[in-house]
Amino acid sequence: MGIPHLLIRRIEKRDFERVSGITNYHFPHRRATPSKILKRLSKGFDYFVAVVDGVVAGFADFKLMERKVKLMELAVDPEFRQMGIGSALLAKICEVAVREGKSAAYLQVKQSNLPAIKLYQRNGFVITRKVEKGAESFYVMSKSLEI
Numbered sequence: 001m002g003i004p005h006l007l008i009r010r011i012e013k014r015d016f017e018r019v020s021g022i023t024n025y026h027f028p029h030r031r032a033t034p035s036k037i038l039k040r041l042s043k044g045f046d047y048f049v050a051v052v053d054g055v056v057a058g059f060a061d062f063k064l065m066e067r068k069v070k071l072m073e074l075a076v077d078p079e080f081r082q083m084g085i086g087s088a089l090l091a092k093i094c095e096v097a098v099r100e101g102k103s104a105a106y107l108q109v110k111q112s113n114l115p116a117i118k119l120y121q122r123n124g125f126v127i128t129r130k131v132e133k134g135a136e137s138f139y140v141m142s143k144s145l146e147i
């Protein structure tokens, strides 16, 4: 799906405040701040932001591991959802991972998060196992990047 004026690019310092806000809206327990983003960047995590008409509409962060890419968080501001932005962010990360020679992408998602599970399935991810963390159940989902 094409969105006019959608740009997926690496995070820049001027995005830190907005990305912290989107993170805390969706995942309040993270207590994201611009300085935490900076710290994560220095530890090898990377972020892409989705920009629509100059507004950061969503982001995804990830880490290139030895053989695979690990997707960490993905969130799209409610007013920009179901326009293909989540899929575009996933596609960009997979593109970078393929370029870096990684064999697969993987992530963990709450079993109750059906919109996210559908998004990942729609983009080629499959459920590979289930993990229990306290009272919460998660799926590990992965996608082969080998051509």
Ligand SMILES: CC(C)(COP(=O)(O)OP(=O)(O)OC[C@H]1O[C@@H](n2cnc3c(N)ncnc32)[C@H](O)[C@@H]1OP(=O)(O)O)[C@@H](O)C(=O)NCCC(=O)NCCS
Pocket (backbone or CB within 6 Å): 026, 073, 074, 075, 076, 077, 080, 081, 082, 083, 084, 085, 086, 087, 088, 108, 109, 110, 113, 114, 115, 116, 118, 119, 120, 122
């Ligand atoms: C999950 C999320 C990132 C999806 O972003 P998005 O930009 O709306 O996703 P897309 O528009 O690319 O949707 C792609 C597919 O995902 C599925 N999907 C997205 N939103 C959905 C919803 N509310 N209900 C059911 N399926 C949904 C659909 O299959 C959709 O494809 P289709 O419209 O062609 O059927 C967004 O809903 C979000 O930010 N949720 C809160 C944060 C979150 O849960 N993040 C994931 C944590 S692991």
